Amino acid sequence: MDKREEGSVEEPLDLIRLSLDERIFVKMRQDRELRGKLHAYDQHLNMILSDVEETIKVVEKDEETDEEIIRNIKRNIKMLFVRGDGVILISPPLRTS
């Protein structure tokens, strides 16, 4: 098992701490995804993100053919407060070990 001396991850939230001031990917409930720069967080995963791109996946059903059409709606938000309870997954940019 490799132990990183500097900036090691001893508890899960350390990974988030190491991602401060980096652009992160956040997967949210209801098929929403966020990409933005992480400014602050707390133990609930409430977060402040800036320059956020939100992607919302919408599934529409074609009435005639019963085909499911998946549309991605994107919008940009300058500054965003995210409530932690909606968060499913957070992925930082690839760390150089």
Add this chain to the structure above:
Amino acid sequence: MTTSNTSNNSNAQFNFFKMCIGRPVVVKLNNGVEYRGILEVVDGNMNIVMEQTEEYLNGQLKTKYGDCFLRGNNVLYISAQPRK
């Protein structure tokens, strides 16, 4: 052997997590999505950090993440995997 109290249980839980660290695991979330990767660390809230994570939906590979953090409240189970 049959005696079990809360401290024993949490100890067993802790031992299980310790045993799994650095090994491949499957984590299933309440929304049905599965994550396969190397378990890095877990905490009491079942927040999980994994490496080389692959996201599976209905058995199909959807995405890969280098490192990923899963918020504990979404976790349905953590399952130890034999090495492939």
